[in-house]
Amino acid sequence: MSGRASNRPPLSPKEAWISDGRKVLHFRPSRWDRWSKRLEFTVGELLTDQPVPLL
Structure with a gap:
């Protein structure tokens, strides 16, 4: 196995927030x-x- 970084996506997603400025999506x-x-x-x-979004 080489020491180079892989271009593959991670096997499982991480917790994240996405916002368009008004709506918030947490997954x-x-x-x-x-x-x-x-x-x-x-x-x-x-x-x-x-200070925090209303979920």
Whole structure:
């Protein structure tokens, strides 16, 4: 095996946040193995007067 970085995607996704400035999408793997792949999605809204999104 070489020491070079692989261009392949990771085998399981990481927890992440995606936002378009108003809406927020939070996802994280709840189960990720060879036979079963599940992501948990939470949708929310950014509020200007709050430090964290309303989910």
